[in-house]
Amino acid sequence: MSEFVSMGGYGGYVWSAIAIFLVTLALEAAAPLLKRRRVLRELRGRLRRARKSNEENT
Amino acid sequence: MNPLVLWFHKLGSPPYFYRFAGRLLPWFWGAALAGLAIGLYGGLVLAPADYQQSDAFRIIYVHVPSAWMSLFIYAFMAVNGFIALVWRIKLSETLAMAAAPIGAAFTFICLATGSIWGKPMWGTWWTWDARLTSELVLLFLYLGVLGLHQAIEDRRQAARAAAFLALIGIVNLPIVHFSVNWWNTLHQGDTVKLFGPSLIDSRMLWPLLVMAVATKFLFAASLLSRARVDLLELESGKDWARQIALAEERA
Amino acid sequence: MSYGSTTSACRALLQRDLSLVWRQRGDALNPVLFAVMVVALFPFALGPEPTMLARIAAGTVLVALLLAGLLSLDALFRSDLEDGSLEQLVLSPHPLALLLACKIAVHWLTTALPLLLVAPLLGELLYLPQPVLPVLMVALVLSTPLLSLIGAVCVALTVGMRRSGMLLALLVLPLYVPVLIFAAGACNAAQQGLPVLAPLLWLGAGLALALVLAPLACAAALRISLS
Numbered sequence: 001m002s003e004f005v006s007m008g009g010y011g012g013y014v015w016s017a018i019a020i021f022l023v024t025l026a027l028e029a030a031a032p033l034l035k036r037r038r039v040l041r042e043l044r045g046r047l048r049r050a051r052k053s054n055e056e057n058t
Numbered sequence: 059m060n061p062l063v064l065w066f067h068k069l070g071s072p073p074y075f076y077r078f079a080g081r082l083l084p085w086f087w088g089a090a091l092a093g094l095a096i097g098l099y100g101g102l103v104l105a106p107a108d109y110q111q112s113d114a115f116r117i118i119y120v121h122v123p124s125a126w127m128s129l130f131i132y133a134f135m136a137v138n139g140f141i142a143l144v145w146r147i148k149l150s151e152t153l154a155m156a157a158a159p160i161g162a163a164f165t166f167i168c169l170a171t172g173s174i175w176g177k178p179m180w181g182t183w184w185t186w187d188a189r190l191t192s193e194l195v196l197l198f199l200y201l202g203v204l205g206l207h208q209a210i211e212d213r214r215q216a217a218r219a220a221a222f223l224a225l226i227g228i229v230n231l232p233i234v235h236f237s238v239n240w241w242n243t244l245h246q247g248d249t250v251k252l253f254g255p256s257l258i259d260s261r262m263l264w265p266l267l268v269m270a271v272a273t274k275f276l277f278a279a280s281l282l283s284r285a286r287v288d289l290l291e292l293e294s295g296k297d298w299a300r301q302i303a304l305a306e307e308r309a
Numbered sequence: 310m311s312y313g314s315t316t317s318a319c320r321a322l323l324q325r326d327l328s329l330v331w332r333q334r335g336d337a338l339n340p341v342l343f344a345v346m347v348v349a350l351f352p353f354a355l356g357p358e359p360t361m362l363a364r365i366a367a368g369t370v371l372v373a374l375l376l377a378g379l380l381s382l383d384a385l386f387r388s389d390l391e392d393g394s395l396e397q398l399v400l401s402p403h404p405l406a407l408l409l410a411c412k413i414a415v416h417w418l419t420t421a422l423p424l425l426l427v428a429p430l431l432g433e434l435l436y437l438p439q440p441v442l443p444v445l446m447v448a449l450v451l452s453t454p455l456l457s458l459i460g461a462v463c464v465a466l467t468v469g470m471r472r473s474g475m476l477l478a479l480l481v482l483p484l485y486v487p488v489l490i491f492a493a494g495a496c497n498a499a500q501q502g503l504p505v506l507a508p509l510l511w512l513g514a515g516l517a518l519a520l521v522l523a524p525l526a527c528a529a530a531l532r533i534s535l536s
Contacts, residue, residue, distance in 0.1 A: 009113075014114065021120035028160060031284075032287045040303050
């Protein structure tokens with residue numbers, strides 16, 4: 001197992017490369033999820049305001 | 059009309075695309091994650107160590123697929139940009155602009171892992187080698203497209219301007235590659251060839267190909283989820299977007 | 310309704326732009342001043358030894374001129390956009406690409422030509438070896454129009470923005486890389502006594518290509534950003 005981690009002495013290089021790959025792609029995949037929440041929140045806020053101003057007018 | 063053409067026209071309509079992409083997404087994510095797991099296991103555990111580079115060569119399994127993806131995504135972006143400019147299809151604009159940040163991420167990974175690989179093999183983090191430099195220029199092109207898209211207020215005009223820039227970039231990219239090659243080269247040659255025998259052992263090759271396919275799925279999944287959100291934002295005044303927002307609230 | 314011939318439109322445009330520049334001739338010297346200052350900074354940073362400066366001279370002059378050109382690019386369509394004459398150009402019945410080519414030519418004449426004239430002086434400041442100077446000048450004559458043409462396409466994309474300076478640099482610089490490589494490559498070859506024809510021919514080929522394509526691309530970009 002420790003042989004696997006050390007990667008013939010190149011462990012630091014190999015594992016940091018894999019980590020950069022996975023972390024960057026995870027962040028990249030999370031971005032649209034966060035944006036989706038923001039977009040939907042703004043959309044609901046706009047709908048609520050529109051409904052309120054409708055009720056005040058009638 | 060031919061049913062396939064009809065379906066293609068329907069796909070261009072944002073609400074239909076939104077639902078269609080939503081159905082595909084779990085499959086794409088699943089295939090991407092499974093592919094990554096198999097590819098990384100095969101690359102890191104099963105593949106034998108290289109006789110020259112020992113275990114450091116295993117960086118190839120993230121570096122080379124990222125490099126392939128960075129070019130593939132640029133081509134995808136340019137083709138969609140071309141369609142968006144010529145036929146003014148809203149979906150193509152969205153897809154082209156959704157691809158840009160993914161491409162930039164893969165280009166960044168390619169550069170970062172390449173420099174990590176360069177340290178033990180060449181002795182420096184960075185050399186002004188031809189391929190590294192063209193990849194750096196590619197990153198700047200991606201950042202330019204993203205920057206231009208951010209800077210223009212009107213979303214559709216921004217997408218068209220950025221798509222045009224992507225097209226200029228794809229004309230320029232071979233010229234950059236050629237000129238930088240002429241200028242300086244030190245990178246190892248292609249070890250995997252599409253035609254003719256590859257210079258790589260098959261036990262080392264198959265995880266690389268699995269990773270290449272997995273990153274394609276990852277791109278597809280991320281692209282669709284980005285495009286869905288962008289369409290939702292672009293069409294936030296329309297009825298279908300409102301209904302989705304209300305349905306989420308109830309859930 | 311008759312519009313007059315395309316040649317007369319081009320001539321009128323050239324006359325107008327040249328006279329506009331002439332009335333503000335003080336501004337036209339700004340890029341030259343900038344290039345001189347950038348070049349003057351290098352000896353301070355790297356030390357005054359002539360051999361060292363001679364080695365970097367050609368490259369430094371090229372980069373200084375490139376940056377000076379970049380600085381002046383921003384103004385290419387600025388005043389025309391502000392007074393509305395850019396929209397008039399787009400709406401005119403004459404081919405927009407040709408009119409834009411005239412504008413780019415005026416821009417090259419008024420910003421790059423003064424820079425070309427001071428280039429020998431800049432080379433002298435950095436102890437540029439005598440035999441390299443003609444090669445540097447030929448490379449500059451071929452590359453500065455190329456830089457103006459490529460730059461104009463990117464300016465057309467950013468034309469409506471208020472603060473476009475940094476973004477323009479980001480868009481333009483990757484496209485400038487091949488031009489810089491071949492121009493500097495010719496100078497370095499001359500410095501080492503190697504044949505210089507190949508990179509200069511590549512620059513010429515690039516210029517021929519850009520002369521045809523860049524005005525068309527510039528027109529398309531302008532139509533996008535003014536739509």
